[in-house]
Amino acid sequence: MNVGTRECEQDYKGFVGTLAKYDLISANQFNLLTFLNLRENHYFLDIGCGSLRAGKLFIPFLLPGRYYGIEPKQWLIDEGIRNELGEDIIKVKKPVFNNDDNFTLSVFGRKFDYILAHSIFSHASQHHIRRCLSEARKVMSPTSLFVATYAKGKFNYTGDKWVYPGFVMYTEAHMTALFREQGLSSITLDWPHPEFQYWIVGALCDHNEGTDTSEQYILDNLTSIVKEHQERFLGARETLLDLYFQRQE
Numbered sequence: 001m002n003v004g005t006r007e008c009e010q011d012y013k014g015f016v017g018t019l020a021k022y023d024l025i026s027a028n029q030f031n032l033l034t035f036l037n038l039r040e041n042h043y044f045l046d047i048g049c050g051s052l053r054a055g056k057l058f059i060p061f062l063l064p065g066r067y068y069g070i071e072p073k074q075w076l077i078d079e080g081i082r083n084e085l086g087e088d089i090i091k092v093k094k095p096v097f098n099n100d101d102n103f104t105l106s107v108f109g110r111k112f113d114y115i116l117a118h119s120i121f122s123h124a125s126q127h128h129i130r131r132c133l134s135e136a137r138k139v140m141s142p143t144s145l146f147v148a149t150y151a152k153g154k155f156n157y158t159g160d161k162w163v164y165p166g167f168v169m170y171t172e173a174h175m176t177a178l179f180r181e182q183g184l185s186s187i188t189l190d191w192p193h194p195e196f197q198y199w200i201v202g203a204l205c206d207h208n209e210g211t212d213t214s215e216q217y218i219l220d221n222l223t224s225i226v227k228e229h230q231e232r233f234l235g236a237r238e239t240l241l242d243l244y245f246q247r248q249e
């Protein structure tokens with residue numbers, strides 16, 4: 001796999017993942033977030049935004065000043081802007097970037113409606129994940145969603161290093177427990193990914209039963225949002241297929 005190897009170190013596409021799937025992975029992130037009801041007025045944080053593989057779609061979509069990206073490697077952001085977006089749209093949409101390398105999500109001094117961490121936990125140690133989620137908690141409101149991917153495995157990575165290139169794995173139960181430890185209820189979604197990663201969505205919860213931030217309430221809500229959208233999506237798909245086959249007849 002062509003991920004951040006020495007030969008492509010200065011290749012802004014190859015550095016963040018499989019070169020041939022750069023476009024698919026952009027679209028996959030945008031599709032899921034809009035499926036989860038991201039609107040143009042929402043405040044959006046892209047953790048480890050890299051070369052703006054996701055940002056190339058989110059920045060034009062969101063209103064000015066709504067896209068925030070954290071990325072330690074400024075050259076990736078610069079190349080993403082130069083090759084994928086252009087300076088004009090940056091002037092119009094005014095995205096905000098920061099090069100913090102310790103998941104200090106509070107560095108922007110504001111809360112976010114949606115937080116994306118695509119292909120971050122698939123390289124991160126448990127210490128990094130805890131740090132990231134504990135920071136996320138500080139910048140979330142009760143309606144915010146934290147949307148991430150991880151590589152699902154039978155065992156949990158126990159090292160303390162960021163592994164890159166290369167991947168680390170966690171079990172679904174352990175990932176859920178890491179979220180819960182930091183006060184987030186989560187569900188692993190049945191949403192496709194162009195590679196082997198799984199999507200997980202989390203929301204703030206407390207441990208008091210019967211409140212609208214209780215874990216059960218949040219889980220029920222997350223499940224029903226996803227189910228409702230899935231049903232709508234499947235309904236639309238049926239209609240499209242019917243139309244397609246009618247035209248063939």
Ligand SMILES: C[S@@+](CC[C@H](N)C(=O)[O-])C[C@H]1O[C@@H](n2cnc3c(N)ncnc32)[C@H](O)[C@@H]1O
Pocket residue numbers: 015016017047048049050051052053054070071072073076100101102103117118119120162
């Ligand atoms: C596999 S890439 C994913 C990039 C982007 N999320 C995407 O899907 O295109 C992982 C990214 O995380 C960045 N990264 C590494 N350590 C980080 C940290 N502490 N905080 C934020 N990003 C970090 C890397 O520089 C790299 O751009």
